[in-house]
Amino acid sequence: MTTTIHTPLDKPVNLPLELALLGVLALLWGSSYLLTKVAVTEIPPITLIAARVTIAAAILCAVMWAxxxxxxxxxxSWRMLYLQAVFNSIAAWTILAWGQRHIDSGLASVLNSTSPIFVFFLTLFVSRHERLSWLKLAGALLGLAGVTLIVGVDVLRGLGQQVAGQLAALFGAFLYGCAAIYGKRFTHLPAVVTAAGTMVCASLTLVPLAIVAETPWQHTPSARAIAAATALGVFATGLALLIYFRLVRTLGSMGVASQSYLRAGIGVLLGICILGEAFSLTVGLGLVAAILGVAAINLPARKGG
Structure with a gap:
């Protein structure tokens, strides 16, 4: 029998389907690290983000009109969309890009995976917009432990060094948490409209900033870098946001934030499959812990008797 849950609007949700979409979202955003690494060597960072959101805005607007x-x-609605864009892309991506220039990428992955924990405590003490449980908190902590095992516990030795970069990575995770909570407010708009509107706001902000700060016309990126930037916009942003705003409604803020644990595992698996990196027992244990953490967060709450 198919497991179903109910959204706040009392619409039944096919949980296995939504969890499969969560995995797809993690794959899309997990692949963005590899695509960014390829593109950013030839395209300045703000210009790359501006191109990413502009391509996504064009794709999403076309889907919306279709x-x-x-x-x-x-x-x-536009004020709300702009604030969502600040949380989910404009500020978060810029701050994370700056932070990752100053700290090890493994430590950045761990710190950036704390967004479900931020969602839990922001929900508990501030928004109170969805039901919480000790199981969800345990799942958030287990998922974080899994990410730490996946990237290697040695990265924690860097804690306390390059504090500004570490705080930037944490603040980026905090902004992602805010986005997962604030995204629940768009029930009056279809998911495709919310996704398109946020990317339009991001594009109108970042394109002028890139022009002023980086004079992108002075750069001549290769076809490989352009292809990576295009894939970032179409798949890792446009398609990903369509899924993201659907999952905010079906799995809730904690549920959609839990993809950050799967993202790290997918990044490692892509490295193993594409780059031939070694698979270790620690990585395997981390993957199991991350999956169990996601499962604990997304288990439907029992109804009171």
Whole structure:
């Protein structure tokens, strides 16, 4: 029998399907690290992010119009969309990009995977917008432990060094947590409209910034770098955001944030499959812990008797 859960709007949700989409989202965002590494060697960072969100905005607007939907016309919706864009892309990606230049990538992965923990405590003490449990907190901590095992516990030796970079990675995770919570407010808009609107806001902000700060016309990236940037925009941003805003509604803030644990595992698996990196017992244990953490976070709550 198919497991179903109920959203706050009392619509039944096919849990296995939503968890499969969570895995797809983690794959799309996990692959973004590899694509960014290829593109950023030839394209300046702000220009790359601006290109990423502009491509995504164009794709999402095309999908939206094909579905017969339109962007909102009221000022309140646009203020909300801009704030969501700040949380989920404009500020988060810029801060994380800066932080990753100053700390080891493994430690950045661990710190950036703390967003479910931020979601838990922000929900507990501030928003109170969805039901929490000790099992969800245990799942968040188990998932974080899994990520630490996946990237290697040795990365924790860097804690306390390059503090500014570490705080930037943590703040980026905090912003992702805020995005997962604030994204619940867009029930009045279709997911494709929310995704398109946030990327339009991000593009209108980042394109002028890139022009002023990096004079992108002075760079001539290769076809390989352009292809990586295009894939970032189409798949790791456009398609990913369509799935993301659906999952915010079906799995909730904690559920959609839990993909950060799967993302690290997918990054390692891609390295093993594509780059021929070694697979270790510690990595295997970390993958199991991350999957169990995601499962604990997304188990449907029992109804009271």
């Amino acid at each position: 579905q017969g939907a339109t962007l909102p016309t009221d000022a309140k």
